[in-house]
Amino acid sequence: MKARIVTLPGDGVGPEVTAAAVAVLDAVAAHYDHTFDYEQHLIGGCAIDATGEPLPADALAACKSADAVLLGAVGGPKWSDPSAPVRPEQGLLALRAALGVYANLRPLQVHPALTALSPLKDDKLRNVDVLFVRELTGGAYFGAKTRTVDTATDECKYTVVEVERVVRRAFELARGRRHKVTSVDKANVLETSRLWRSTVQRIAADYPDVKLEHQLVDSMAMLLLTQPASYDVVVTENLFGDILTDEAAALAGSLGLLPSASLGEGARGLYEPIHGSAPDIAGKGVANPVGAILSAAMLLRHSLGLEEEAGAVEAAVEHVLEHGPRSRDIGGDAGTAAIREAVVAALDEHVANSEAFFSGARACG
Ligand SMILES: NC(=O)c1ccc[n+]([C@@H]2O[C@H](COP(=O)([O-])OP(=O)(O)OC[C@H]3O[C@@H](n4cnc5c(N)ncnc54)[C@H](O)[C@@H]3O)[C@@H](O)[C@H]2O)c1
Ligand SMILES: CC(C)[C@H](C(=O)O)[C@@H](O)C(=O)O
Numbered sequence: 001m002k003a004r005i006v007t008l009p010g011d012g013v014g015p016e017v018t019a020a021a022v023a024v025l026d027a028v029a030a031h032y033d034h035t036f037d038y039e040q041h042l043i044g045g046c047a048i049d050a051t052g053e054p055l056p057a058d059a060l061a062a063c064k065s066a067d068a069v070l071l072g073a074v075g076g077p078k079w080s081d082p083s084a085p086v087r088p089e090q091g092l093l094a095l096r097a098a099l100g101v102y103a104n105l106r107p108l109q110v111h112p113a114l115t116a117l118s119p120l121k122d123d124k125l126r127n128v129d130v131l132f133v134r135e136l137t138g139g140a141y142f143g144a145k146t147r148t149v150d151t152a153t154d155e156c157k158y159t160v161v162e163v164e165r166v167v168r169r170a171f172e173l174a175r176g177r178r179h180k181v182t183s184v185d186k187a188n189v190l191e192t193s194r195l196w197r198s199t200v201q202r203i204a205a206d207y208p209d210v211k212l213e214h215q216l217v218d219s220m221a222m223l224l225l226t227q228p229a230s231y232d233v234v235v236t237e238n239l240f241g242d243i244l245t246d247e248a249a250a251l252a253g254s255l256g257l258l259p260s261a262s263l264g265e266g267a268r269g270l271y272e273p274i275h276g277s278a279p280d281i282a283g284k285g286v287a288n289p290v291g292a293i294l295s296a297a298m299l300l301r302h303s304l305g306l307e308e309e310a311g312a313v314e315a316a317v318e319h320v321l322e323h324g325p326r327s328r329d330i331g332g333d334a335g336t337a338a339i340r341e342a343v344v345a346a347l348d349e350h351v352a353n354s355e356a357f358f359s360g361a362r363a364c365g
């Protein structure tokens with residue numbers, strides 16, 4: 001197949017991990033006879049430096065006409081002055097809104113070879129397989145903001161339509177998994193959460209085969225640490241989802257491991273690791289590219305419909321996590337490029353083995 005992919009490497013470690021993800025996509029294209037055309041654009045702090053805008057018009061136009069968008073990270077200390085008129089993160093939020101990608105899928109799995117890095121003991125980590133579905137284009141991130149010398153406000157607003165579409169997506173996804181949805185809110189305090197909960201209850205009636213439970217976000221933060229294996233699909237609003245998924249990443253062993261897919265109504269999606277620009281390690285060539293590479297696998301699956309290819313990338317990453325090399329954040333000393341090469345080599349081997357398997361099967365009749 002032919003696909004147009006816009007890359008937005010962004011700031012800090014963004015370019016380092018995006019280059020690794022693109023190398024893996026190139027290997028996929030070569031093995032499976034696809035053509036991926038890339039168009040690279042600016043977003044975030046580097047875009048502010050070059051154009052004064054965190055999301056230049058040509059970058060947005062390219063994203064809107066692409067089949068998929070692969071993003072690294074935005075932000076960093078250079079642009080973090082609280083009095084700055086424009087911030088890198090505004091570019092990312094504007095992009096998410098403009099693409100209408102309201103459902104942010106953030107899968108959490110704990111690789112058996114990495115359990116020693118987790119704050120939890122092995123027995124708690126067995127069978128951890130959670131899919132967070134974070135609402136991505138509403139809530140406090142997008143409400144009206146006010147600021148005077150001594151007061152600031154961020155309006156948190158949700159409409160029924162905004163809640164309904166992301167919750168339906170969560171129930172649909174649960175049907176392809178273990179048929180359980182945990183809806184996380186703060187309905188004991190927040191009006192938006194009461195709207196959220198009543199909407200979830202109404203939608204749940206359309207999915208009698210899916211078990212629903214509600215959890216308040218404060219106790220959910222605790223339960224994620226005490227019984228992570230009891231969750232299947234977790235759906236929640238924008239800010240709660242942001243916070244809970246960084247907590248989830250710690251269970252996996254590193255923030256550098258978790259990917260994400262942001263989806264709307266069509267096939268086009270925005271794919272990015274859940275971590276940020278990691279200013280403390282940027283430019284050193286040591287960032288873990290696994291979250292970005294697994295985001296590329298999600299791109300293959302969700303935007304291009306290439307399930308086999310996505311599975312091959314995931315198998316290659318599994319192999320590298322098990323046998324090494326490993327980056328510093330997960331206890332090794334390999335750099336980003338070495339991990340990238342190891343994933344590409346594991347992919348080569350995976351494809352060769354699959355071909356041998358299938359030609360063997362054909363030979364057997
Ligand atoms: N999607 C995004 O673009 C995104 C996401 C989160 C944060 N940010 C931005 O990134 C900047 C820095 O934020 P922060 O420091 O709070 O969070 P961060 O995710 O950048 O880093 C937190 C910690 O995790 C480590 N880490 C992150 N990614 C890693 C990787 N791939 N490999 C190894 N270690 C990794 C960092 O070194 C750091 O110690 C801020 O400007 C923030 O707004 C952007
Ligand atoms: C950079 C920031 C706007 C972003 C968010 O809060 O959504 C990040 O933390 C994320 O998780 O993608």
Ligand SMILES: [Mg+2]
Nearest residue numbers: 242243246274
């Ligand atoms: Mg975040």
